[in-house]
Amino acid sequence: MMKRYLINFDLEEIRKEHCDVVIVGTGISGLYTALNISGKYEIKLLTKDKINESNSNLAQGGIAACINKENNINLHIEDTLRAGRYYNDKKSVKILVEEARENIKKLIEIGAIFDKDEHGNIMLTREGGHSERRILHSKDQTGKEVIRSLTEEVKKRKNIKVDEETFVIDLLTYKNKCIGVLVKDDKEIYALLAKAVVLSTGGIGQVYKNTTNSSIATGDGISMAYRVGAKIVDMEFVQFHPTAFYNEKDRKRFLISEAVRGEGAVLRNSKDEAFMENYHKLKDLAPRDIVAKAILIEIKKENNPNVYLDITHRDENFIKNRFPYIYDECLKKGINISKEYIPVCPVQHYIMGGIKADYKGRTNIDYLYACGESASTGVHGANRLASNSLLDGIVFGNRIAQDINIKIGSKSIYNLNLKYKHNKDELKCDLNKIKERIREVMNRYAFILRGKEGLNKACEIIETIIKELNSYSKDSIEYYECVNMAYVAYLIITSALKRKESLGSHIMVRDLGGENFV
Structure with missing residues (x-):
């Protein structure tokens, strides 16, 4: 392959x-x-x-x-x-x-x-x-x-x-x-x-x-x-940061630093309840995998696309001085964080x-x-x-x-006549559509909660995409990136399938039917 x-x-x-x-x-x-x-x-x-x-x-x-x-x-x-x-x-x-x-x-x-x-x-x-x-x-x-x-x-x-x-x-x-x-x-x-x-x-x-x-x-x-x-x-x-600013239109989400919770911010659900005490003794300062899972459960329970981060109890001058960038960016998005809750949800952050x-x-x-x-x-x-x-x-x-x-002090640089040749047929499909297909598959089947059935479905789809990409060639950065994304998706999915039990950020859910609910 x-x-x-x-x-x-x-x-x-x-x-x-x-x-x-x-x-x-x-x-x-x-x-x-x-x-x-x-x-x-x-x-x-x-x-x-x-x-x-x-x-x-x-x-x-x-x-x-x-x-x-x-x-x-x-x-x-x-x-x-x-x-x-x-x-x-x-x-x-x-x-x-x-x-x-x-x-x-x-x-x-x-x-x-x-x-x-x-x-x-x-x-x-x-x-x-x-x-x-x-x-x-x-x-x-x-x-x-x-x-x-x-x-x-x-x-x-x-x-x-x-x-x-x-x-x-x-x-x-x-x-x-x-x-x-x-x-x-x-x-x-x-x-x-x-x-x-x-x-x-x-x-x-x-x-x-x-x-x-x-x-x-x-x-x-x-x-x-x-x-x-x-x-x-x-x-x-794969680590999913619990608190990215929720905006349905934005694919790239603005991060609300964990330091905001470090300075006293509290996560609240749509009923205004501070819910993290129900999930971990460290409450809002629990490790990221626990907070992300808790938020996802609250989102499902409340049938709401996000929860809220509340730092309104802190002094406004403190907020502006300690988090000037977050304050300004949220203000641009219509939220004054010194007076209003910040809508947040988990998104991919780190591997x-x-x-x-x-x-x-x-x-x-x-x-x-x-x-x-x-x-x-x-x-x-x-x-x-x-x-x-x-x-x-x-x-x-x-x-x-x-x-x-x-x-490398005494090492020489190799001067070899390497060459490589494979099928040169031009790829004619829409690379942006393939990228979006990869993203849809990963969000549906390999997000915070995973199931064996869904991961197997995802593997089949990504393998088909890789086969298609490798059957052709195109000299463009978009093509190279698309291939790289497909391989990375494949590596995440196959690794997830091998680890059958939950551990850290890898959370297997048997009754999920293999599909995330966000």
């Missing part, structure tokens, strides 16, 4: 460029990895959009890290394990938490600015699943601030070149070694050969009908790694699975690394703890950089 390369090519006939390291993706993990690689190496940072278009840039809440003496490292480890249903790799979690402080210090040295109190101390907040305040933030646009600081530093480095609007089609390999990437820009398709390749391509949100993710999150890195034979694991663990990577970010393909959301080090288990994602990106991005600094 799988096609190794998405297009025909012959390296003898196309242009070739060379560098030491290729990094695909300019979210926090990609930028931070680049900045920690030795300045003696030439680095190419590739992004299919603009440098600041990423899920990292959209992150509101903050970065979880034990930076004060009052913070308990063991508590952060336990909170991460508990949220992940103890499915986490414990060594990965230990690395994440213990190396947080040194990497936060690096971020601040690079220029990231976090909120401070009147005494100059970094302010910390709390989110769902956390037993204490340990989350650094920059108002409610932490990701944007971190990306700003990293981008400014990247532009200063003479050894780093950023190529925007450059789409990576496939990984080039030889004898289980990654030797570069096949690239498309606005002019041509060419090969970029390198000593090492890092995939930091972000999430898979566009596979679902509604998501908080960037429009470019089509799972490209996971899909191209799958085609090259990299191990892909735990794809059934815990992905490209299997070890403690140094290495995959089973030599010289191919993965970090950030596209990777799976086992750190998040079956459900990610809030604000551990940006931390994951910097801790394991730094580890990848240190490994590359050691490994």
